[in-house]
Amino acid sequence: MEKKISYTFMERMRILFFPFTDSRFFKPIVGVVSLLNPFALVPQLWNCIVAEKLIGVSATMYALFALLQFMFMLVAIKDKNLLMFLSMVLSILISITIIVLVILK
DSSP: OOOOOOOOHHHHHHHHHHHHHTSTTHHHHHHHHHTHHHHHHHHHHHHHHHOSSOOSOOHHHHHHHHHHHHHHHHHHHHHTOHHHHHHHHHHHHHHHHHHHHHHHO
């Protein structure tokens, strides 16, 4: 009688994406793609700088963003991914700047 192997959801995901996540290109791709994060925040930062009143911009949301970015910065340190680290540091600085502008305006 064969023994049935039972995999958890995450084990199945690891098996499914193993060829991609374990390739030598994965870390550089993650680093480059993570650079999109600060670029996505720049338009909001610009609006916060030029606007007289900031209606609809939540400091709480950007505080949560900063927390998430901090956690991904730690992941970048753990994975020794310099591009991701720099991206997250820049994103944290932008998020904190937006928070300060929202509070001041």
